[in-house]
Amino acid sequence: MAERRKIKEKETKRKKVIVKERAFWSMVLSAIEVYRLETLGLLLGLKGEETFIIEYAIPFQTAHKAKTWVSPNERRASRVKKIVHLLPVDVIGDYHSHTEIGDSKALPHPSGDDIADMEEGRVYIILAVNESHKTVGWHNNTDGSISGTLGDYHIRITAHEYIKQGRHYKNVEIICPAAVGLKGCSLRG
Numbered sequence: 001m002a003e004r005r006k007i008k009e010k011e012t013k014r015k016k017v018i019v020k021e022r023a024f025w026s027m028v029l030s031a032i033e034v035y036r037l038e039t040l041g042l043l044l045g046l047k048g049e050e051t052f053i054i055e056y057a058i059p060f061q062t063a064h065k066a067k068t069w070v071s072p073n074e075r076r077a078s079r080v081k082k083i084v085h086l087l088p089v090d091v092i093g094d095y096h097s098h099t100e101i102g103d104s105k106a107l108p109h110p111s112g113d114d115i116a117d118m119e120e121g122r123v124y125i126i127l128a129v130n131e132s133h134k135t136v137g138w139h140n141n142t143d144g145s146i147s148g149t150l151g152d153y154h155i156r157i158t159a160h161e162y163i164k165q166g167r168h169y170k171n172v173e174i175i176c177p178a179a180v181g182l183k184g185c186s187l188r189g
């Protein structure tokens with residue numbers, strides 16, 4: 001099955017998602033802020049045929065946070081969505097974090113529940129946050145993700161889209177010049 005998915009992925013070109021600097025920082029900082037709990041937010045921007053552009057990432061501050069799942073307060077979510085209609089951008093997807101639980105490392109792949117919540121034509125970002133004592137500069141990975149360290153955390157950011165046929169997901173390549181090139185600075189000073 002995994003092999004077949006891989007072949008399928010090669011057949012069609014990967015879409016791209018351009019993550020603007022302010023969106024990168026809101027996602028990363030909201031994920032670090034509540035490390036050990038998951039964070040969730042909306043992605044606002046523009047959608048083209050082959051490319052998504054994320055202008056803003058808006059964290060849900062009242063998301064009900066638990067170690068293994070996050071659910072936004074529904075009424076607040078719809079209120080935010082109503083206001084978003086006033087902006088010259090659309091809701092093009094969402095993001096959430098995965099964090100380390102006990103000895104199990106946070107993984108950057110969508111869970112079964114994550115896939116069940118996906119809709120075609122949107123972009124979904126996952127930030128896998130793990131504690132790290134090494135410093136790693138930010139870089140692109142061959143699977144389209146970006147990763148690096150900030151302070152005591154290693155963060156890998158992956159983007160996905162839902163493919164209705166076959167009910168599976170496909171990686172979307174992240175382009176984030178603001179992140180790539182960051183030296184993986186230590187916040188310890």
Ligand SMILES: [Zn+2]
Nearest residue numbers: 098110111114
């Ligand atoms: Zn998840």
